Amino acid sequence: MAGTLVVHFGHPMSSSFPTIPRHSITTSRRLLLPSTAATITAKAKLANLSAQFSAAPRLKAFKSTSAMAELPKTMKAVQIDQTGGVDVLQYRDVPVPGDLKDGEVLIKNEFIGINYIDTYFRSGVYNPPSFPYTLGREGAGTIAALGPNTPSDLKINTRVAYFSGNSYAEYVRATSDKVMPLPSSIDTKTAAASPIQALTALTLIRESHPVQAGDWILVTAAAGGVGLWLCQLLKAVGAKTIATASTAEKRELAKQNGAEVTLGYYEEDREKFVQEVLKITGGEGVAAVFDSVGKATFDSSLKVVKRMGSMVSFGNASGPVTGFALSRLTDKNIKLLRPSLTSYITSREELLPYANELWKFIEKDGLSVKIHDVYPLKDVKRATEDIESRKTTGKLLLEP
Numbered sequence: 001m002a003g004t005l006v007v008h009f010g011h012p013m014s015s016s017f018p019t020i021p022r023h024s025i026t027t028s029r030r031l032l033l034p035s036t037a038a039t040i041t042a043k044a045k046l047a048n049l050s051a052q053f054s055a056a057p058r059l060k061a062f063k064s065t066s067a068m069a070e071l072p073k074t075m076k077a078v079q080i081d082q083t084g085g086v087d088v089l090q091y092r093d094v095p096v097p098g099d100l101k102d103g104e105v106l107i108k109n110e111f112i113g114i115n116y117i118d119t120y121f122r123s124g125v126y127n128p129p130s131f132p133y134t135l136g137r138e139g140a141g142t143i144a145a146l147g148p149n150t151p152s153d154l155k156i157n158t159r160v161a162y163f164s165g166n167s168y169a170e171y172v173r174a175t176s177d178k179v180m181p182l183p184s185s186i187d188t189k190t191a192a193a194s195p196i197q198a199l200t201a202l203t204l205i206r207e208s209h210p211v212q213a214g215d216w217i218l219v220t221a222a223a224g225g226v227g228l229w230l231c232q233l234l235k236a237v238g239a240k241t242i243a244t245a246s247t248a249e250k251r252e253l254a255k256q257n258g259a260e261v262t263l264g265y266y267e268e269d270r271e272k273f274v275q276e277v278l279k280i281t282g283g284e285g286v287a288a289v290f291d292s293v294g295k296a297t298f299d300s301s302l303k304v305v306k307r308m309g310s311m312v313s314f315g316n317a318s319g320p321v322t323g324f325a326l327s328r329l330t331d332k333n334i335k336l337l338r339p340s341l342t343s344y345i346t347s348r349e350e351l352l353p354y355a356n357e358l359w360k361f362i363e364k365d366g367l368s369v370k371i372h373d374v375y376p377l378k379d380v381k382r383a384t385e386d387i388e389s390r391k392t393t394g395k396l397l398l399e400p
């Protein structure tokens, strides 16, 4: 707007709001100033505005729009100061994230999703960028503050799910590229369980190997978080799943979630596992393997892929796959992929169609998530030990 200075402000200059940045605002708190103000320096403008904003009308505007007024200065979070066993997990007080940047929102977590990848960052399989490091990569809750230039569908109090780092905490900062508004039909536990595991499963069947109705597909760790979503999605699109899991109870669960056939891992005799899969598929092999176990199952998984099929290795639960000779692909012209959700979904334009497709699968095809347990955030060690013990099925959640 020519000759007009648009100014954003986020909170009064009161000492009870020290962690809230001045630019953490909603559009409803934009002020339009006369053009004469545009001639003063940036510093002077700020001083000028501070004086103006201490007037009563500004307080009224603030009160009417802000959930930020309730924000505390500190919050509980789970951090590590070094990698290692579960004893490195520290439940402690940390500052509530402030100074939201362009496109960022602050989310008050209702539930936080646990993912196996969290254990990689804790143990050192993957390197945290710096210490202290707040673990966690997803959750669901409501928006508590907005940075500048956030999309119009994200407002204060909007219910959202997200996948973004440092989520083992009461509040988390997230870039709007990773934040999905929730339809009213999606409950918050399902939402917190979905961003990483359900979207990973969806991108695997759409992008890594575009699954066709009638395809035979092998899924490892089929009763786990990603595994149960895969079983349900594959059933919904008309594929036939061979599900592997370590116990009879887990295999039964995979079957209840849509698997056609279930198998153990045949740890003592992997060749027998290969023969079983070939028998089930009429000697041909499967169109694709979605393998999250990694090191322990990679070889047998590769052997059961049919000619021109896909070997999709997307996890390291038993350790990373290393030292692979590409020449092993030539006999059957197999496509080998090592995909990651965050390389499939890098923008809001890529995120929202996937989110909408997922909500539709839940609403129309009745897909659901099995919640293994909800742990208080302070019990993070117990939750972590449980997922690493291989005793869990479905999704583990933390509640701050």
Ligand SMILES: NC(=O)c1ccc[n+]([C@@H]2O[C@H](COP(=O)([O-])OP(=O)(O)OC[C@H]3O[C@@H](n4cnc5c(N)ncnc54)[C@H](OP(=O)(O)O)[C@@H]3O)[C@@H](O)[C@H]2O)c1
Pocket: 114, 115, 116, 117, 196, 197, 200, 221, 222, 223, 224, 225, 226, 227, 244, 245, 246, 247, 250, 292, 293, 296, 314, 315, 316, 317, 318, 319, 339, 340, 341, 342, 387, 388, 389, 390, 391, 392, 393, 394
């Ligand atoms: N690439 C991506 O973008 C992406 C995204 C999400 C997840 N992932 C990967 O997908 C996998 C599953 O993740 P999740 O969060 O859904 O976890 P999860 O499947 O709920 O838990 C891991 C499961 O792996 C199986 N497993 C096999 N060998 C194991 C071992 N040596 N130690 C522990 N578990 C073992 C266990 O099932 P059984 O007892 O039945 O074998 C266990 O329940 C993980 O490897 C994760 O890193 C990748």
